[in-house]
Amino acid sequence: MNNKYLFEQIDINEPLKLDCGDHLKNYSIAFKTFGKLNKKKNNAILICHALTGDQFCTGKNSVTKKPGWWNILVGPGKVIDTNIFYVICSNVLGGCMGTTGPSSINSKTKKPFGLGFPVITIGDMVSVQFKLIEKLGIEKLFSVIGGSMGGMQALEWASKYGHKINSVIPIATSYRHSAQNIAFHEIGRQAIMADPFWKKGNYYNSKQFPTRGLAVARMIAHITYLSESALQRKFGRNLQNSKFFSFGFDTDFQIESYLKHQGISFVERFDANSYLYITKAMDYFDLSTKTTGLRLSLPENNLKYCFFSFSSDWLFPTSETKTIIQSLKANNANVSFVEIQTDKGHDSFLLDEPKFHFVFRKFVRGQIKESRL
């Protein structure tokens, strides 16, 4: 983890002002690009990753050696066609895949930041992405796309830089974290902080990392990404190894084994402090204003919105998306929306959902025609 040479990075040697009032003196952005930027520089798409995602949205992940997390949608001939588009995906600020985060070395102390890392927001993540786009010499993005926390970043883009993008595709997301969402995150953070190896975030030079706490956090979160019916369909009450109960606390049920596996495989690739910082950034996210509805770009920018939600997603339910749609409709924005019927829960945006891919492809095609790419 955090091996600098594993990642393509650019170093920004100027301060980054953060929403918390603090600033970072300098920072690195790790990113991947796929496809080629055309001469007009109008075919660039920014893909924003979710809480535990990374810049390897397609191709092979150089850390896990597994296929990218959105391989199903991004690549040659796919919905986000890298034969047509120049796809950019960067690790978020606070992450642990090469972009500056709590596991990075603080240039002042020459030690990892740990909890010395300033608290960040979705807005700060987007400021960093904006810098990257600027560095890549792109004036206007064809689209900003993201699911879950990636959708929050996409909405933040639409809020701050609506004039810099043609379209935005927020998927399975919301304009703010609900009390229930914050509650689940807080349980995850408490699990990490209760791990004796966490040591107030100062564990980078220890032999032991707070892996158990992080694994529990992942297990809790993972349940929120699925749905009751999908869990029932996949696992039911099936037993893992034998036909009989063990009458002990070993793994009896397949669902227990599955969650443990999710926890264990996660800690190999993720930093516990990053988990604290990024979940907090999501909790702080809120586009609502006291007076004028949501803080989003309106039609004067000619920005097109295309929202997707999933019927069985109880983490970011359709009602949340509908609130955004209402606000945009009331302001005459160019907004499109579909709710995909599925029982696969929040994670549907990462899975093979033919109806989702069908509509997604149609929207992208429509925009290709409009932009004459």
Add this chain to the structure above:
Amino acid sequence: MTKILRNDLIKISNLIQKNEKVLDVGCGDGNLIYYLSKNKNVNCRGIEITLKGVGLCLEKGLSVVQGDANFDLEDYPDNSFSTVILSQTIQAMIYPDRVIENLIRIGRRAIISFPNFGFWKVRRDFLFSGKMPKNKILPFEWYNTPNIHLCSYKDFLDFCVKKKIIVDKFFCLDEYGNDIKKNIFTNLFTFQVIFCVSK
């Protein structure tokens, strides 16, 4: 014309002025609003209930939300469109009266087209067979039809009087989409009708 429009849609498109702002409720494949946006510089939005329909609209670059006209019109602010179109859909609404009130609230005017249940062939079929009438725009069986609130154009006129809705104009079309002269037999010979109403 880039795409052939259904007869009643051609008629409706002729009623729309350049640079209008239009909401098409139940826009289907989006052919009408696509035509209007390309040929009359109309700023268009659509609502469509089917995923396939929304997909076809998005492919044309249109802004369309998946929604149900029975429930999703409430979100739109008053007078946010110059015209709201509801073509061949009012008869499938659960609460046609509420939907129509919403249409003329959202738009300065509403264009509503529907099959005329007073058409002579409908009456003939029911009279001689004693069974629920079917035709090319009402092709369903009684048990699976989405068309649950059928009316004749006279019923609609009565409704407008009762609800104090202003009928700006209306067009009666025969089976081939041609205009019918209005006389005492109009209800008999009208296959479908297009109303322009406002509050």
